[in-house]
Amino acid sequence: MSKKFDVEDRWPELFVQLDGAQRYVVLQALAAAWHEGWEPNREDVENLTDEVRGAIDETEYLRRVREAARRAAPAAIVR
Numbered sequence: 001m002s003k004k005f006d007v008e009d010r011w012p013e014l015f016v017q018l019d020g021a022q023r024y025v026v027l028q029a030l031a032a033a034w035h036e037g038w039e040p041n042r043e044d045v046e047n048l049t050d051e052v053r054g055a056i057d058e059t060e061y062l063r064r065v066r067e068a069a070r071r072a073a074p075a076a077i078v079r
Contacts, residue, residue: 005031007040014042014049022052043068 007030008015008023015023026049034040047068051061 005034005040007045010040011042011045014046017053018049026052 008027015026018026026045029048030038030040030045038044043064047056047061047064050056051058056064
């Protein structure tokens, strides 16, 4: 786990279109996940900022999250 929570410094372009309240919501959600061991990555941050600013709806957000989880999960063992 990285020692510094720096998502806004790493990907500032993802936060440009957020207003103050949206930025706060995104950073709080990401910080909570980080404290639980989540390692920041651009895809996750982009998906959440897109959903919060209204570029995508909840259905698309969940589709993206599920797809990312599928890619990250180890292949199932077939017996």
